[in-house]
Amino acid sequence: MKGRVLLVTAGTLAVVLAGCGSGGESAVPPAGGATTSPDLFKDAPVAEAAAILPGSTMERIKQRGKLIVAEALDAPLLSQQNPSNPDEVTGFDADLAKLLAVYILGKPEVEIVPPATETREALLANGTVDVVFNTYTITEERATQVAFAGPYFESGLAVAVKSGNTGIKGVDDLGGRKVIVGANTPAVTEVPKVQPTAQIITFGTDPQAVTALLQGRGDAYVQDLTILASDAKANPQLSVVGNPFTKEPYGIGLKHGDDDFKKFVNDWLKKVQDGGQWAQAWKSSLGTVVDSAPPTPPAIGSVPGS
Numbered sequence: 001m002k003g004r005v006l007l008v009t010a011g012t013l014a015v016v017l018a019g020c021g022s023g024g025e026s027a028v029p030p031a032g033g034a035t036t037s038p039d040l041f042k043d044a045p046v047a048e049a050a051a052i053l054p055g056s057t058m059e060r061i062k063q064r065g066k067l068i069v070a071e072a073l074d075a076p077l078l079s080q081q082n083p084s085n086p087d088e089v090t091g092f093d094a095d096l097a098k099l100l101a102v103y104i105l106g107k108p109e110v111e112i113v114p115p116a117t118e119t120r121e122a123l124l125a126n127g128t129v130d131v132v133f134n135t136y137t138i139t140e141e142r143a144t145q146v147a148f149a150g151p152y153f154e155s156g157l158a159v160a161v162k163s164g165n166t167g168i169k170g171v172d173d174l175g176g177r178k179v180i181v182g183a184n185t186p187a188v189t190e191v192p193k194v195q196p197t198a199q200i201i202t203f204g205t206d207p208q209a210v211t212a213l214l215q216g217r218g219d220a221y222v223q224d225l226t227i228l229a230s231d232a233k234a235n236p237q238l239s240v241v242g243n244p245f246t247k248e249p250y251g252i253g254l255k256h257g258d259d260d261f262k263k264f265v266n267d268w269l270k271k272v273q274d275g276g277q278w279a280q281a282w283k284s285s286l287g288t289v290v291d292s293a294p295p296t297p298p299a300i301g302s303v304p305g306s
Helices: 010-016 057-064 092-105 117-125 187-194 206-214 225-234 259-275 277-283
Strands: 004-007 067-070 079-082 085-090 109-113 131-137 146-155 157-162 178-182 199-203 220-224 238-241 248-255
Touching: 057 067, 057 092, 057 259, 067 092, 067 117, 079 092, 085 092, 092 109, 092 131, 092 259, 092 277, 117 131, 117 146, 117 248, 131 146, 146 225, 146 259, 157 187, 157 206, 157 225, 178 187, 178 206, 187 199, 187 220, 199 206, 206 220, 206 225, 206 238, 220 225, 225 238, 248 259, 259 277
Parallel strands: 004 109, 067 109, 067 131, 178 199, 178 220
Antiparallel strands: 079 085, 131 248, 146 248, 157 220, 157 238
């Protein structure tokens, strides 16, 4: 069974997001190396008919025949569009979204709406998308606007340097250095807590930050580990060093107040964790650049806001 992906075009997206804010544009980098395992959907769980409650979000999705997902198209290993085949989107987040579609529909039928960071809450609130798979860190503040299923993965802030830089091996070496961070990301406040003498330089998008690092405008780039892994896969000149120094629990964004759908998605998440599909999706994506066994998934509901 092969996942079919429908993409909202740029023109359609502009209409969809009218009144929701706008985000910076970024070019799609070369394919990041993630592939969807041909066996991923073979034994994937499908919800029993009784779980599709009358009048529920699950029933509306099933009647529509596709799951609408807010998901990036330019994040190698997470959700990366194939430049030679735009209908093919692969990565950890992309595969989990397809697995959720299988659970509801019996087939991996998804439509992707690429979000900007500042539009994710609006896309859920106005019903444009059903779920958000977009490295969406769970916080208590965000949980006042959206519901979070999960967490489905736990990442954290890590350090990247230009390849060949042996003077920085992790966050302990950032004192007095020029450190690049993404605007409105946790790194803005977390780096000064650990290294008060670091000089913080902010950039609006991840591609801008990577370019600045490779051009030597900073000594290191601090960002979420999964994003840095994607960057390193697409840019051999960049190396991820050391271990994460914070914990970033990623949640599946849902419309606020939809308790039935949240329980449904959490039930599905537990099933794909126990059934091995979660680990299989990790191995074929993030696991291609991480030299270790698949991590233990975080406990569902284990962080404030989830």
